[in-house]
Amino acid sequence: MTTFKIKNMTFSKLGLLIVAAGLFSVSVYSEVMLFTSVFQANAEKLLAGTFAFFVVLAQIVFADQAAFWRSRKNDLLAGLCGLAVLVLMTVSVAGSVFFFESGYNEMKQKQNTSGMGYQLAVELINSKKNTIAGLKANAEKSEQAGNAWDAGQKRLKAVEVENELAALILSLRDNKAEAVGSASAMVGILESYRFIAWFIFAAIADFVPVLAVVLLRLCPVKESPAKETKQEAKQTNKTKQPAKQNENKTVKTNAIAKQKLRHVIEMRQAVPSVREAKKLGFSYAAFKAEIEALVEDRFLTKRESGKGWEVA
Known part of the structure; x- marks a missing residue:
């Protein structure tokens, strides 16, 4: 599935969160309005509204826990959390159905009297x-x-x-009165079957957020290929960096050794023997390599006899 990166969140994950939050708000609103309409006192309304809010919120929390324990292969806790979600969702769906029905009756009354x-x-x-x-x-x-x-x-x-x-x-x-709006026209057609529509609407408002939470828990959205490639490149650079540092260190050491041997030759005006080079800290291979480097720099030349070197 193609995803679009928005800051640190992929579009598909952000979409799930937006849909879940939107329908969660619808469910909370319907439950709070229904429960608070039963009471008159402000304290009772506050208590009823709080209860309605946490009934809907508990669905999300227990759905997340059910998915979590299912991913841990703990079927007992996953089943208990799932049962809690089922009970809470039944209450919430029923409340939403009653809320839609009360709204319909109010709309119908206004429509008939107008x-x-x-x-x-x-x-x-x-x-x-x-x-x-x-x-x-x-x-x-x-x-x-x-x-x-x-x-x-x-x-x-x-x-x-x-x-x-x-x-x-x-x-x-x-x-x-004749239906004057799309909602009233639809309800007028359904009439006695309108509770089916209310149930479908309520189920969508309560089930989809739960499904979104489960998907986010069990199926986390993978990072985009561009981000993975960037991380791989970063890791490769980290791996290459020590090797490059070692290479630079070796080149620097060789340059110092070359300058040291050249200084000795300039002072003596003669190339030291292999034994003398060993006393100066050069191995045979290193001494040989430095001599060849100085020859390439035209600081030394091969003797006409073919044995040894002399300052050019």
Whole structure:
């Protein structure tokens, strides 16, 4: 898999961390909002929110431990940690499902009450309430004026309007506005199957971070080839450096020996014998090599007799 280096972290590893952190935040938010909505007091809300946060966080911690002990071949501890993850994830997924459902109900309520049909029905209900109040008020006036029959007719009319009002109020329960958003349209299609969607969303929010943590623990991302090559080159340079230093030291020693022999010859105006060279600290091979070097420098020349050397 191709990876892109970002500072000291490969792109694939960074991607896992970003996805895990993002979905972890979604899960934490849904759990905290759900648990805190149950209580009214601030202290209780704080306690419930803290509990919800650590329920989600514990999934990540125990998933990491399960992967760690599995890599150490300790199936008992790995199984116990995995069981803890399963229990915590069940609680978290259920909480997320309830959170999505409560959000859906709130959205549906707002959508239904904001529709044109609902608004017209509310206006009609208010109008009928005013009509009922007016009929009852007129009935009392007629009764006070001694017109009992007219008062009775108005009360009967008020009862009819009240029956119409009751039916109109009941009709509001079945009022459904048209879907105006993508989410409401999707839910409108699913309707009774929406809990399946909630479960899938909740499972993604809780399972993917756990999977990312396990992958980071069991399958650490390897360093990029460029970095490995750079490290190999660095190691090679470290290995070569002592050899180079030894080589430089040898060259420097040979140069000193050459200068020493040349100085002796200049003082004597004659080339020392092999025995004399040994007394000066030269081995036969070193003495021979230095003589040849001085010949190459044209400081010494071979005698015409072919035996020995003399200063040029």
